Amino acid sequence: MPHFSIEYSANLDERVDMQALCALISRTVLETGLFEVGAVRVRAFRAEAYSIADALPENGFIDMSFRIGQGRTDEEKRRTGEAIFKAVGDYLAPLFDTPHFALSLEIREIHPDLSWKKNAIHPRLRGK
Template identity: 50%
Template sequence: MPHFTIEYSANLDDRVDIAAVVDLVRTTAIETGIFPVGGIRVRAIRCEHYAIADGRDGFAFMAMLLRLGEGRDLPARKRAGDHIFTKLSQELDPLFADEGFALSFDIQVIDKETSWKRNSIHDLLIAEARHG
């Protein structure tokens, strides 16, 4: 259940292709090899109202949270996180050259006892793989 949520300041709209960022996170998550492809979800949420530091209009942020089901040890989570954060940072390098950009990424492990899911995507992908 790897669910990525990317919150970003609205002033990034003209500077970042958010759809490309979403797809980069999706493909990079697949590259790690530790997430079931059928469970990957990436969404971006534009924050119209925000305040950063001393309130300058030019400051911008992108904050990504990965909510992840139990079952992956800390070293695996760290390797995956490092890989994803490095790729995302490289994609956003031009923003760091500008004045005032903040990027963060956190991983949160979900307690299976208090998490409910229903998903038919896994079965569909398995059936397609078997039958081409």
């Protein structure tokens, strides 16, 4: 149940292809070998209202949140976070050429007793 959410400032619309970024993150998550294809969800949410640092209009941000189920070691989670952060950082490298961009990533584990799921995609992808 890896759910990846991207929240981003609206002023990045013309500078970042969010669909391509979502696809990049999905590929990177799957390349770790730790997650099942049918479980991966990546989505982006545009923040229309925001205030960043010194409130300059050119300031922008991308805040990434990765919620995963329990069962992976700290090392596996660290490697996954590093792989995602590197792939996204490389993709967004031009934004770091200005002093107006912030990128963050947090991985959180979901408590299994406090999470409910029903997935009709798994049986199709598993061939059942």
